[in-house]
Amino acid sequence: MQNSDRQFLARLFDAAIDAADPATALAPHMPLKPKGRTVVIGAGKGAAQLAAAFEELWGDPVEGVVVTRYGYACATRNVKVIEAAHPVPDAAGLRAAEALLEAVSGLTPDDLVVALITGGGSALLPCPPDGFTLADEQALNETLLASGAPISAMNAIRKQFSCIKGGRLAAAAHPARVLTLIVSDVPGDDPAQVASGPTVPDASGAAEALAAIETYRINLPAPVLDHIGKARPPSPDDPVFSGNGITVIASAARSLEAAAGLAQAEGIPAAILSDAIEGESREVAKVHAALAREVASRNRPFARPVVLLSGGETTVTLNGQGRGGRNTEFLLSLAIGIEGHSISALAADTDGIDGSEDNAGAFADGSTATRLRAAGLDPAALLANNDAYTAFETLGDLFAPGPTGTNVNDFRAILLR
Numbered sequence: 001m002q003n004s005d006r007q008f009l010a011r012l013f014d015a016a017i018d019a020a021d022p023a024t025a026l027a028p029h030m031p032l033k034p035k036g037r038t039v040v041i042g043a044g045k046g047a048a049q050l051a052a053a054f055e056e057l058w059g060d061p062v063e064g065v066v067v068t069r070y071g072y073a074c075a076t077r078n079v080k081v082i083e084a085a086h087p088v089p090d091a092a093g094l095r096a097a098e099a100l101l102e103a104v105s106g107l108t109p110d111d112l113v114v115a116l117i118t119g120g121g122s123a124l125l126p127c128p129p130d131g132f133t134l135a136d137e138q139a140l141n142e143t144l145l146a147s148g149a150p151i152s153a154m155n156a157i158r159k160q161f162s163c164i165k166g167g168r169l170a171a172a173a174h175p176a177r178v179l180t181l182i183v184s185d186v187p188g189d190d191p192a193q194v195a196s197g198p199t200v201p202d203a204s205g206a207a208e209a210l211a212a213i214e215t216y217r218i219n220l221p222a223p224v225l226d227h228i229g230k231a232r233p234p235s236p237d238d239p240v241f242s243g244n245g246i247t248v249i250a251s252a253a254r255s256l257e258a259a260a261g262l263a264q265a266e267g268i269p270a271a272i273l274s275d276a277i278e279g280e281s282r283e284v285a286k287v288h289a290a291l292a293r294e295v296a297s298r299n300r301p302f303a304r305p306v307v308l309l310s311g312g313e314t315t316v317t318l319n320g321q322g323r324g325g326r327n328t329e330f331l332l333s334l335a336i337g338i339e340g341h342s343i344s345a346l347a348a349d350t351d352g353i354d355g356s357e358d359n360a361g362a363f364a365d366g367s368t369a370t371r372l373r374a375a376g377l378d379p380a381a382l383l384a385n386n387d388a389y390t391a392f393e394t395l396g397d398l399f400a401p402g403p404t405g406t407n408v409n410d411f412r413a414i415l416l417r
Contacts, residue, residue, distance in 0.1 A: 001344045001365040001397075005415055008266070009346035009363065010399070012259040012307070012413050017350060019258035020183060020250040020406040022046060023053040029249050030057055031179050036110030039176070040064030040079050041100050041169070043125050044118030044195050045072055045086070045351040046183055049405035051079040051116055065103050066116060067096035067124045069353075072403045087356065088141050089126035094134050097127040097164050100198075104169065107176035113199075115170070115178055119185025119407040120351065121195025122155060127164035129227055136224060137161065143218060148317030150278045151186055153212035155196040159233060160209045161224060166233035167192075167201030167241065174240040184251040185350075185409040187276030187312045191246045200246055201236040251275070252311035252408045255350065259413065263307050268415070270307050277312035277410075281326045282333035282383060284314050289337025292414050296341045308414040322387020325355025327410060328362050328398075332388040334414075335368035336379050342366055345414045348399050351407035359400040361411075362392035371395055 018024070040051055040062050047066040055062060055077050065080040073081045084093035104113055126137045140161060144154040159166035170178045178199055186193040192202040209228050213220065220228075234240065252275040260270035273291075277284055288310070295302050302308070314326045324332075327347040334345055348354065348361030368391075369379045375394050382391045392398045 001363055005344040006363055009344065009413050009415060012262060013346060013348055013411055015262040016255035016259045016411050017404050017406060019255045020350065020408045022049040022405060023056065025183065025250040026050065026053050026057060026181065029181055029247050031112065031114065033060070034110060034112035036108055038062045039103055039107065039111065039113045040066065040116065041103055041113060042066035042116030043100070043121030043198060044183070044407060045069050045120035046118040046406040047116055048072060048074045048076065048081045050118065050183070051081065052076045054114065054116065055079060065099045067093065067100070069120055069124065074405070084124050086120050086123045087145055088138055089123050089134065091134060093124050093126045097125045100125070100169060101164065101172055104173035104176065107173055109175045111176040113173045113176050113178045115180040115199040117180060117195050117199065118183040119194060119409060121198065122158050122165070125164050125195070125198060127162050129161060129163055132227070140220065140224060143220065146318045147216050147218050148280060148315050149212060149216040149218065150315055151313045152193055153216060155193050156204060156208040156212050157228065158196045159202060160206050160228040160231035162196065165196035165198050167197060167199065168233060170199035170244060171234045171238070171240045177243050179245045182246070182248045183406055183408060184248050185313065185407045187278055189248050189251045189253070191248060201234050201238065201241055203236050205233065206231050250406065250408060255408045255411065256309050256311050259309055268305050268307050270309055271302050273308055273310040275311040277310050277314065279314055281314040281316050281329040285330045285333035286337055288412070288414060289334050292338055292343050292416065293341060295416050296343055304416045306416055310412045311408070311410055313409045316386060318386055320385030320387060322382065322385040323357060323390060324386060324388035325349065325357060327354045328359070328388035328392055329383070329386065330412070331362050331364040332379060332383050332391050335364040336383065338366050339369040340366050343414060343416055345412070346399060347410065347412045350404060350409060350411050352402050352404040357389050359398040361399045363397045363399060368395065368397070
């Protein structure tokens, strides 16, 4: 890949991140100040940055607590920041959930709760139902992550096995008004899905969770399955939610539009394929590769030059023992599909970390698979072993910008000069 192409793709990623910058996204949505207290709560990979931005914009002192992933904290004035584990919850997350529930207890109708919610909050807010333990919730998360189920299905299940998700945190804040400001990482931007909706009630209930368990053949312990079937989260028409507000302040759609705008300003037309792509990473990559080859070979359905942009959240069904997240797996499959073509690509998680590794994603082009073979590695075997990280680490093609302070999910850009 030419260095100029790599730099161009990285600039598109930066434009997508800038569009989801906490301060920029928050400013148009600041609430009126209440008669009583203002309590800030939050959860997700960008929660600390949102809290810091809120404090700066608000001016007056506020109180509260937010939880974010280890390594994602930032300085705040009064809002306490707790770091916890992601994607599998830990004891710190359990303490954070308790702290958030404590922060909203004993409030009055004159008080305002501002909930700052971003992707990643599901794992960061473990709060198992009565009779269950943190170990039960950890096991549930591990099973869901290995299942290949889309994020919507996983969150539907998580909401039924929790004392804080599915609107329960907002219910605990009653009679205070709750304003939820969301940076969406889910396809379709359904507020009830982001972080499993701790402050947003969901009408789907246990039926959706049980359907997902059956559809994706998720094997859960009998007590957990029984509880999910009997769970009754608060419904959206419950009076405790009257007067509450919910706004999505940043999303994949807006970030892709920003990246497209930058590309066009630099003379490269952009085509946004979708901001809500789901499915198995390697299979989604095959479709992207076929489309890119069609453009490269026949100048259809888009004419070169063009950059193809897409977002959403793919999944990986773990069958091997390798390393890597969904974006690196996407790219390894894409690299196999575009071998020999003049095509360059970047895929990365907008939070800066792809899965549990230290990279956001990687770069790939038509020479990636060839270079892997020259290094003594079989691209297909690496893909079968879910070992995309090793592939791109070997080639020096990992993309590691570090934590970005936001999260609008996957960012994919495929460049055809």
